[in-house]
Amino acid sequence: MQKKEFSVTPWDVKGEVDYERLVKEFGISKIDGKLLNRIKKHTKELHPMLRRGIFFAHRDLNWILDEYEKGNKFFLYTGCGPSGPIHLGHLGTWLFTKWLQDVFDVELWFQFTDDEKFLFKEKSFDEIEKWTHENILDVVALGFKPEKTHFLIDTKHAGLMYPIAIQFAKKINFSTIRAVFGLENDANIGQIFYTSMQAVPAVVPSVLKKKNIPCLIPLAIDQDPHFRIARDVYPKLGYYKPAIIHSLFMPSMSGPKGKMSSSEEHTAILTTDKEKEVENKIKRYAFSGGRDTIEEHRKLGGNPDVDVSFQYLRFLFEPSDEKLEKIEKDYRSGKMLTSELKKITIEKINAFLKEHQKKREKARKEIEKFIYKNSS
Amino acid sequence: MQKKEFSVTPWDVKGEVDYERLVKEFGISKIDGKLLNRIKKHTKELHPMLRRGIFFAHRDLNWILDEYEKGNKFFLYTGCGPSGPIHLGHLGTWLFTKWLQDVFDVELWFQFTDDEKFLFKEKSFDEIEKWTHENILDVVALGFKPEKTHFLIDTKHAGLMYPIAIQFAKKINFSTIRAVFGLENDANIGQIFYTSMQAVPAVVPSVLKKKNIPCLIPLAIDQDPHFRIARDVYPKLGYYKPAIIHSLFMPSMSGPKGKMSSSEEHTAILTTDKEKEVENKIKRYAFSGGRDTIEEHRKLGGNPDVDVSFQYLRFLFEPSDEKLEKIEKDYRSGKMLTSELKKITIEKINAFLKEHQKKREKARKEIEKFIYKNSS
Numbered sequence: 046m047q048k049k050e051f052s053v054t055p056w057d058v059k060g061e062v063d064y065e066r067l068v069k070e071f072g073i074s075k076i077d078g079k080l081l082n083r084i085k086k087h088t089k090e091l092h093p094m095l096r097r098g099i100f101f102a103h104r105d106l107n108w109i110l111d112e113y114e115k116g117n118k119f120f121l122y123t124g125c126g127p128s129g130p131i132h133l134g135h136l137g138t139w140l141f142t143k144w145l146q147d148v149f150d151v152e153l154w155f156q157f158t159d160d161e162k163f164l165f166k167e168k169s170f171d172e173i174e175k176w177t178h179e180n181i182l183d184v185v186a187l188g189f190k191p192e193k194t195h196f197l198i199d200t201k202h203a204g205l206m207y208p209i210a211i212q213f214a215k216k217i218n219f220s221t222i223r224a225v226f227g228l229e230n231d232a233n234i235g236q237i238f239y240t241s242m243q244a245v246p247a248v249v250p251s252v253l254k255k256k257n258i259p260c261l262i263p264l265a266i267d268q269d270p271h272f273r274i275a276r277d278v279y280p281k282l283g284y285y286k287p288a289i290i291h292s293l294f295m296p297s298m299s300g301p302k303g304k305m306s307s308s309e310e311h312t313a314i315l316t317t318d319k320e321k322e323v324e325n326k327i328k329r330y331a332f333s334g335g336r337d338t339i340e341e342h343r344k345l346g347g348n349p350d351v352d353v354s355f356q357y358l359r360f361l362f363e364p365s366d367e368k369l370e371k372i373e374k375d376y377r378s379g380k381m382l383t384s385e386l387k388k389i390t391i392e393k394i395n396a397f398l399k400e401h402q403k404k405r406e407k408a409r410k411e412i413e414k415f416i417y418k419n420s421s
Numbered sequence: 422m423q424k425k426e427f428s429v430t431p432w433d434v435k436g437e438v439d440y441e442r443l444v445k446e447f448g449i450s451k452i453d454g455k456l457l458n459r460i461k462k463h464t465k466e467l468h469p470m471l472r473r474g475i476f477f478a479h480r481d482l483n484w485i486l487d488e489y490e491k492g493n494k495f496f497l498y499t500g501c502g503p504s505g506p507i508h509l510g511h512l513g514t515w516l517f518t519k520w521l522q523d524v525f526d527v528e529l530w531f532q533f534t535d536d537e538k539f540l541f542k543e544k545s546f547d548e549i550e551k552w553t554h555e556n557i558l559d560v561v562a563l564g565f566k567p568e569k570t571h572f573l574i575d576t577k578h579a580g581l582m583y584p585i586a587i588q589f590a591k592k593i594n595f596s597t598i599r600a601v602f603g604l605e606n607d608a609n610i611g612q613i614f615y616t617s618m619q620a621v622p623a624v625v626p627s628v629l630k631k632k633n634i635p636c637l638i639p640l641a642i643d644q645d646p647h648f649r650i651a652r653d654v655y656p657k658l659g660y661y662k663p664a665i666i667h668s669l670f671m672p673s674m675s676g677p678k679g680k681m682s683s684s685e686e687h688t689a690i691l692t693t694d695k696e697k698e699v700e701n702k703i704k705r706y707a708f709s710g711g712r713d714t715i716e717e718h719r720k721l722g723g724n725p726d727v728d729v730s731f732q733y734l735r736f737l738f739e740p741s742d743e744k745l746e747k748i749e750k751d752y753r754s755g756k757m758l759t760s761e762l763k764k765i766t767i768e769k770i771n772a773f774l775k776e777h778q779k780k781r782e783k784a785r786k787e788i789e790k791f792i793y794k795n796s797s
Binding site: 160170200204206208210211214216231235236240 | 539581583587594598610
């Protein structure tokens with residue numbers, strides 16, 4: 046049995062990701078039918094990303110529900126690393142987080158890790174600041190409740206965050222960072238420290254309210270390692286370990302495995318793309334599961350499992366399972382051609398982006414409502 | 422030629438310090454007569470710690486004077502690591518810094534490195550905070566000009582400092598930290614990061630005023646390694662390298678070499694000690710250069726070079742060179758006994774502490790004038 050080579054860190058996803066192996070290596074649990082049913086008791090409907098196994102794994106989600114059922118509400122914590130424009134691959138976690146906020150009616154702390162991106166990218170801080178501002182517009186546009194949503198920007202909120210971060214830092218040594226992330230002696234000392242800053246928002250509400258509040262972190266699975274380290278530390282500081290719910294990566298344009306990345310900016314679909322750009326990108330770059338000729342396709346059928354256009358529908362743009370199944374069936378049977386599938390996807394994306402771009406413009410006036418006002 | 426073993430890091434001074442070797446290893450310059458004369462041109466008198474070679478080495482002090490002579494004033498930056506009570510050993514650098522502030526009429530930025538002490542000591546943050554408050558009282562009591570003095574407390578001013586610190590952190594890797602401080606893989610990630618925070622105050626005025634302002638850092642030589650690393654980074658970020666003026670360590674009670682340390686709290690003379698405590702400590706613990714019997718002492722004389730009471734006079738408490746020389750001569754000849762020398766030292770220390778303790782009480786109401794008001 047040949048072991049496929051891949052690696053997943055918060056900064057780099059290489060090769061074809063074997064999620065089963067990640068689950069084992071990270072020591073996380075798959076979300077099973079029983080857990081889905083338990084969630085459904087509270088949410089009535091399950092979000093498509095749960096039904097479809099896109100949010101597929103977790104840590105301590107049963108505990109979060111135990112506490113919730115006892116009347117002890119959790120808060121949500123997720124984030125954004127601002128180093129470039131937002132593309133469709135970013136949206137899944139955030140849209141799912143918005144759903145969680147709505148159905149559970151909970152607070153959300155949203156972290157913009159501008160320090161991380163500055164420390165890990167060959168970019169100036171000015172450039173990172175520009176992207177922080179741009180990315181904030183996209184996040185606001187998604188419709189989080191302003192009265193229950195608090196943005197933390199690491200450098201802007203360092204007065205609040207750094208004193209908490211050093212509490213974590215004191216209990217994490219370089220051996221651990223090296224083992225988990227593969228950082229070596231040539232890593233800069235900000236990169237080495239950074240995990241402490243990402244640990245912080247999971248306790249900020251507890252620090253501010255001086256009581257222990259459960260935290261649930263929706264994230265793409267590449268962000269898990271920070272918390273794998275930090276989860277050992279939370280109880281030592283008197284806090285609950287945050288629970289986590291993990292998603293697969295939204296596929297890149299070039300194929301179904303791996304992760305859509307800002308290093309493919311020219312092919313990734315950005316939230317600011319015009320209709321025509323979306324059309325061109327999908328038509329030219331979206332990896333197809335179809336056959337080489339129409340004749341072959343009609344005869345043998347396409348493969349939706351590797352077809353990026355289909356996967357975009359599955360991940361984000363076709364909430365109806367019925368419709369999705371019909372598309373899948375028709376594509377697999379050869380009844381639906383790649384060009385037809387791409388047309389559906391292009392329309393869906395453009396319909397979403399048209400609304401998103403309007404909200405994104407409106408967001409310019411709403412930012413201040415979301416940024417946490419640090420009293421200290 | 423046998424190499425004596427000693428080590429000097431900002432957290433630990435071990436063995437008998439060979440300052441000549443430190444000068445070579447650190448790559449710093451001795452202060453010579455020519456440089457003293459140049460300083461004297463501006464200060465009229467030389468501070469006793471300069472005349473007596475206690476501030477004995479430097480980096481780029483001639484450049485600081487070049488700039489000063491061109492009308493480009495420097496500012497001073499020094500600090501305090503708050504992990505215990507202030508003892509006499511701490512005061513030298515600060516009293517010298519006060520003199521520099523007075524004679525050059527310059528701004529002072531004073532850093533309280535509470536993060537450092539939390540990260541390097543087995544102490545809770547609450548305890549460190551207590552000491553920060555206590556130590557601030559001592560620093561205020563020394564009489565710095567409030568309108569020209571700005572205290573930075575690392576955790577309180579992290580909103581200002583952390584965003585600057587990551588600029589340094591990005592350009593320092595773990596190999597350098599390991600080589601300079603001997604930190605290994607078991608070091609916590611806050612310790613590894615910390616040098617970036619200590620680098621910051623040397624550019625804070627430049628950042629705030631958006632222009633490059635020369636900086637002079639008076640410090641005991643054990644603090645040099647942070648700046649040896651950071652000085653390579655300042656120009657990369659567009660700042661001047663700060664100049665440094667280095668002092669010897671105030672001797673500990675147990676002997677003339679090494680450094681007075683808070684780990685000998687029971688013998689170190691604290692700024693809060695009562696008259697009687699000072700008397701007891703000097704009488705019982707101050708290492709003597711005298712002979713075993715009065716007869717021997719009268720005949721052979723004492724050794725002021727290793728006598729801790731004499732060294733305290735030389736470092737801090739006898740500003741008159743004439744009087745100090747007379748004491749030295751009398752002690753060396755055997756005319757002055759250890760008990761007589763100790764009596765002089767006890768009186769001098771108690772006279773100083775009586776005033777200091779009054780000012781220290783008054784300081785409780787003055788703290789706020791000194792703490793930098795972070796506009797952000």
